Amino acid sequence: MANKKIIKNKKIAKLTIADNSYEFPIYSSTEGESVIDISRLYSEANIFTYDPGFTSTASCESKITYIDGENGILRYRGYDIEDLAQKSDFIEVVNLLIYGDLPNKEQLKKYRRLISRHTLLHEQIINFFQGFRRDAHPMAMMVGVMGALSSFYQDTLDISDSHQRQEATRRIVAKSATIGAMAYKYSIGQSFVSPKNNLSFSENFLHMCFSNTAEEYKISPILSKAMDTIFILHADHEQNASTSTVRLAGSSGANPFACIAAGVSSLWGPAHGGANQAALEMLEEIGSTKNINKYIKKAKNKKDPFKLMGFGHRVYKNYDPRAKILKGICQKVLKHVGIKNDPILKLAMTLEKIALKDKYFIEKRLYPNVDFYSGIILRAIGFPPEMFTVIFAISRTAGWTAQWTEMIEDPIQKIGRPRQLYTGNKSLKYGTIRSKKNTR
Ligand code: SDX
Numbered sequence: 001m002a003n004k005k006i007i008k009n010k011k012i013a014k015l016t017i018a019d020n021s022y023e024f025p026i027y028s029s030t031e032g033e034s035v036i037d038i039s040r041l042y043s044e045a046n047i048f049t050y051d052p053g054f055t056s057t058a059s060c061e062s063k064i065t066y067i068d069g070e071n072g073i074l075r076y077r078g079y080d081i082e083d084l085a086q087k088s089d090f091i092e093v094v095n096l097l098i099y100g101d102l103p104n105k106e107q108l109k110k111y112r113r114l115i116s117r118h119t120l121l122h123e124q125i126i127n128f129f130q131g132f133r134r135d136a137h138p139m140a141m142m143v144g145v146m147g148a149l150s151s152f153y154q155d156t157l158d159i160s161d162s163h164q165r166q167e168a169t170r171r172i173v174a175k176s177a178t179i180g181a182m183a184y185k186y187s188i189g190q191s192f193v194s195p196k197n198n199l200s201f202s203e204n205f206l207h208m209c210f211s212n213t214a215e216e217y218k219i220s221p222i223l224s225k226a227m228d229t230i231f232i233l234h235a236d237h238e239q240n241a242s243t244s245t246v247r248l249a250g251s252s253g254a255n256p257f258a259c260i261a262a263g264v265s266s267l268w269g270p271a272h273g274g275a276n277q278a279a280l281e282m283l284e285e286i287g288s289t290k291n292i293n294k295y296i297k298k299a300k301n302k303k304d305p306f307k308l309m310g311f312g313h314r315v316y317k318n319y320d321p322r323a324k325i326l327k328g329i330c331q332k333v334l335k336h337v338g339i340k341n342d343p344i345l346k347l348a349m350t351l352e353k354i355a356l357k358d359k360y361f362i363e364k365r366l367y368p369n370v371d372f373y374s375g376i377i378l379r380a381i382g383f384p385p386e387m388f389t390v391i392f393a394i395s396r397t398a399g400w401t402a403q404w405t406e407m408i409e410d411p412i413q414k415i416g417r418p419r420q421l422y423t424g425n426k427s428l429k430y431g432t433i434r435s436k437k438n439t440r
Helices: 004-008 041-045 081-087 090-099 105-116 123-130 138-151 162-187 201-210 221-233 241-251 256-267 275-286 289-300 321-336 343-357 359-363 370-381 385-408
Strands: 012-017 020-027 065-068 073-076
Touching: 012 041, 020 041, 073 081, 073 090, 073 321, 081 221, 081 321, 090 105, 090 162, 090 201, 090 221, 090 385, 105 162, 105 201, 123 138, 123 162, 138 162, 138 256, 138 385, 162 201, 162 256, 162 385, 201 221, 221 321, 221 370, 221 385, 241 256, 241 385, 256 385, 275 289, 275 343, 275 370, 275 385, 289 343, 321 343, 321 370, 343 359, 343 370, 370 385
Parallel strands: none
Antiparallel strands: 012 020, 065 073
């Protein structure tokens, strides 16, 4: 899918190894960095590139999301995240990410209907939840049940069939919210609440989480708008760890439900989507502004594994635009639920102020990211910290399915299979016992 027009411009990169020199084409982007196509390097020079963590590696060509880390810009299919957060809604954003442009009124109405018709789960899936302990992390249920969907929806496993691919993406987005709500209900020992298809996606999620057999949850427009904005902000983010996991799983031809389950697993990590739960727990552990300096010191101490959760980002070397939007929503939500001067929010804002003036954070260009404020809002809405990453995963099913679709439809796509720098034993005769220390 490489941009053929650009190759004609013959921009090339020259590489000299010993007395051999090699030329590789440079492809220009429409926005942001260009790339050097080194796919022929190994066959021509018998050498690999080495880039642990892929800090300088583009794994694919994509038209979905653009991030300018220097200037704190995030765009979905060219639309600024600020505009979408203010003017759009999550289902319209899902359609935009997957199909590439904003749907017209008719298309959007039809898409909402299609999504809402997939909110129910096969009755037998309820048995899966019974297998979990009540204190299982809801993300464990998300991983398990998402993967299990492939055994219930066998009419959408053929990835070569465009209709089946599209139906699978709709099922994954729609059912992720129902599974997430069921995981929450199961963890608090309440019966599951069925979706109501006359509600919007976000209203439905709040209804399934907070209604119960004794009373209907009264949906507040302020909280459902905040919920919807959180879903929009977390929907996609270029080739982050969990999206790269989905792409790599998909490159082997694995079915879409299995690929998304792999993405849920990767997102769970505290360095990635698990940071929203970790950030709120960190704020609660810091407890008061007088302890801030002690934790800032810990975060700066190389020997201490502690990191300021919700701070720093591989790409943003400026304020994460999503954090800015979430910070703005905090006050409105807290006021609506009647939390005056929330000590945790005050602590977060003071911590941010101190950290952003600290030489270490300035030099390493560490700013609050999407996970720094999201937990404060979700806690105010009524979610426990264990549900924060589940909510992130529900939202990210939009980006994961859009990126998976793009990868499957990429004509140059092949199975992802990186190589390595091998520094292990050279050939040994069987029976040569070499290791002195018995570390087993
Ligand atoms: C998400 O990729 C995405 O787009 C992810 C995401 C998405 O939408 O998909 O944006 C969502 O995952 C946001 C990030 C959430 N994670 C956290 O908030 C956890 C805390 N942050 C760090 O773990 C870290 O900042 C990462 C993992 C987010 C980024 O790590 P990088 O890019 O690999 O950077 P690094 O770890 O190499 O850090 C560079 C330096 C290091 O110091 P030196 O080795 O150069 O001396 O900055 C330091 C780090 O020690 N550093 C921090 C820090 N983050 C980085 N020091 C203290 N506290 C921190 N939070």
